[in-house]
Amino acid sequence: MTTVSTLGVPTTEPASASLSPAEAAAAMRALTAADKTALMKIARLYARKTPYDHEDLLQEALCRVLAGARAWPRHVAALPFLWGVVRSIAWEWKAQAIERAPEAADPQGEERRAIAGLDVVKIVALFDDDPVAQVIVRGMMDGARGQELQEMSGLDKTDYESKRTKIRRRIEKLAP
Amino acid sequence: MSRNPDPLDHLADALSEDILAAPAEQVLAEATEDAGDDRAVAAAFDRVAARAARQSRRRRLAAHIRALAAALVPQRSWRPVLATIAGLAVIVVAGDLYLHVRPEPPLVAQDPSQPPRAPPASARVAPSEPASNAMPQVAANSAPEGARDATMSEPPMRLRKELSADKPSPAELPATSARPAPPAGAARALPEVEAAREQRQGRALTAGAVAPGGAPAPAKREQGAAQDRLQALLAEVQSRADADEKVAKPKPSSPAAASSYIAGPQQPVAAPPVFNWPLRGILRGGFGSVAGGASNTGIDLAAPPGSAVRAAADGDVVYAGDLAGYGNTILLRHRDGFVTVYAHAGTLLVKRNDRVGRGQLIAKSGRDAGASPLHFEIRKDAAPVDPGQFLPPPGEAR
Numbered sequence: 001m002t003t004v005s006t007l008g009v010p011t012t013e014p015a016s017a018s019l020s021p022a023e024a025a026a027a028m029r030a031l032t033a034a035d036k037t038a039l040m041k042i043a044r045l046y047a048r049k050t051p052y053d054h055e056d057l058l059q060e061a062l063c064r065v066l067a068g069a070r071a072w073p074r075h076v077a078a079l080p081f082l083w084g085v086v087r088s089i090a091w092e093w094k095a096q097a098i099e100r101a102p103e104a105a106d107p108q109g110e111e112r113r114a115i116a117g118l119d120v121v122k123i124v125a126l127f128d129d130d131p132v133a134q135v136i137v138r139g140m141m142d143g144a145r146g147q148e149l150q151e152m153s154g155l156d157k158t159d160y161e162s163k164r165t166k167i168r169r170r171i172e173k174l175a176p
Numbered sequence: 177m178s179r180n181p182d183p184l185d186h187l188a189d190a191l192s193e194d195i196l197a198a199p200a201e202q203v204l205a206e207a208t209e210d211a212g213d214d215r216a217v218a219a220a221f222d223r224v225a226a227r228a229a230r231q232s233r234r235r236r237l238a239a240h241i242r243a244l245a246a247a248l249v250p251q252r253s254w255r256p257v258l259a260t261i262a263g264l265a266v267i268v269v270a271g272d273l274y275l276h277v278r279p280e281p282p283l284v285a286q287d288p289s290q291p292p293r294a295p296p297a298s299a300r301v302a303p304s305e306p307a308s309n310a311m312p313q314v315a316a317n318s319a320p321e322g323a324r325d326a327t328m329s330e331p332p333m334r335l336r337k338e339l340s341a342d343k344p345s346p347a348e349l350p351a352t353s354a355r356p357a358p359p360a361g362a363a364r365a366l367p368e369v370e371a372a373r374e375q376r377q378g379r380a381l382t383a384g385a386v387a388p389g390g391a392p393a394p395a396k397r398e399q400g401a402a403q404d405r406l407q408a409l410l411a412e413v414q415s416r417a418d419a420d421e422k423v424a425k426p427k428p429s430s431p432a433a434a435s436s437y438i439a440g441p442q443q444p445v446a447a448p449p450v451f452n453w454p455l456r457g458i459l460r461g462g463f464g465s466v467a468g469g470a471s472n473t474g475i476d477l478a479a480p481p482g483s484a485v486r487a488a489a490d491g492d493v494v495y496a497g498d499l500a501g502y503g504n505t506i507l508l509r510h511r512d513g514f515v516t517v518y519a520h521a522g523t524l525l526v527k528r529n530d531r532v533g534r535g536q537l538i539a540k541s542g543r544d545a546g547a548s549p550l551h552f553e554i555r556k557d558a559a560p561v562d563p564g565q566f567l568p569p570p571g572e573a574r
Contacts, residue, residue: 021232028225033214034200036221037207041195045188055224062228067235079196087189120183140190141183165198168191169206 018071025066027078035079041172042083046090049119051097061085126170133167136160233502234473237519240499241558244507248494449489449510451554451566452535454518455479460549463562473560474517474553481522485539485550488516488567493530493538502551506538517553 019027031039039058047054061082064070070085120141127133132153139149150160195203204214211217457479465472491508494515499505502519506526509515522542532538541550554563 021236025229031221032200033207033218034203036218037203037214038195038198040217040221041203041206042192045191045195048188049182049184055220058221059224059228059231062225063231063235066229066232067239069235083192083196087192091185123184123187137187140187143186145190145193164194165202168194171187171191172206172210 016074018073021066021068024068024072027072028062028066031078038079039082039086043086044172046086050090050093052093057086057090057093060089064089123171123174126174127167130166133163136163137167237499237502244495245558449491449512449514449566450534451488451516451563452486453477453567453570454488454516454552455483455485455541455550457483457541457549463560463564474519474551475563476549476551478549479541481541483541484537485518485521485541487532487534487536487538488552488554489514489534491516491532493526493528493532496524496527496530503542504539508532508538513557515555515558517551517555519551519553521550 040054043054043058043061047057050057061070065072065082065085072081124134124137124141127137132155136149136153139152144152150157153160153163155163207217208214455477457477459475460478461472461476463472463475485506487508489508489510491510491514493506494509495505495507497505499519504519504521504524506518506521506524507515508518518539520542521539523540524538525540526532526538552563554561554566
């Protein structure tokens, strides 16, 4: 029986809970230039602390999806799903890199934490000229989101969103 | 986001949310600001996606072959092993008897003053040459690698390094495929029969030398341990198949029979199967060609839709059906551990367990054969080998 999936891809099998590799490939082909650009930006953000670069990270994510190693729930849109895949692979790679660097050489992980701290300091220092942005960045690093962050900044919604865009652009331009 | 307490991860999460929430026009404007072109980043994504698609196909094929190999492995038994040992013992004893019974050759067969004999036509095919040399006519028709996939580019960083390491250097290729020097004892010989035997042995050794160690097997390194397991499984399958063949062969029961087993031209000395071109078409990608970081483990042949796809050699159909990422695919198992793969075919005309002969029509090329040419591989003990070593020059039928 031929059915049509939610992506408009004809399939000869009944619709399952997740997309088939062919449907996943079709969904990727349907991504717009803006979607692709957004995914590259996201991959660049998460690749920052992995041993590989953002294209490697994105390639691995797409490969796993196309190979069927990552189930793509039918109700999840492309960008959030691929974002999640990129994020989980970045975490996985970071964990592997930590495992490969034996703790014996760095018993307390202090060196690692110090390097991470340097990155944090470097990013926070980017906004030395903008105390409000610095507050927002620190809040982001602590896991604060949305309304909470806006209240921390003391800005109205429009100014807050504008500030967040400026923050993001400045961090994106920071060399990885 | 309590999964990871790293502040930079929290920051990446927050910024990713912003990116996803940003309007498309803004994202494209930022791309223009960063790269000078709003499509530049998307084009880079397309290149990455193309590489990912090829990589995923390889992974799925490897997984499928692994599953297939597991299904093909019969129940464990010592009988094939014992039969193999017995067969080898018979060969050793018979060879020993032959060497003791055979009279000394009266003369040195080849007069040193005579010019060396020209190699036979099959030797002039030069199977040890790289595919590009062995198939000049086809190579002339093939599109350049860059044109084959216009969206491909050099792979980045470590992946690029790993993939380039997979591709054997030009210096390695002749070494792995070069024919071995004739044995020292060959100088004293002998009539035509002896020369023919040496040729066959040389050819068999060439084929054997390619497979396990020297083969340009990019997938092997890339897939790492998984590929090693695959190799082991397929090697086990093949060794069992070989053992079965030896059990089925008549064993020489007398010195005379043993002598003829060793030296007789009619004896089945292990020579690799003779392969034919599976499709009459244009070579779109050669073995080992690197496109966008992926090394081709076979060759790609483009032909008009509905063209005949024929069995490259006698064999058994071990798989015929749709293979994820490879489309309609046929796997033929041949003797001596060879398996041929016909992927992206159109209509399949054989089914599993069918016995096919060399040149038999097994499929028709697909409707999109121009975009997805027939992908043909020859594998020896599960390792891909250069089909150029086994196929005749283009246009020459066997």
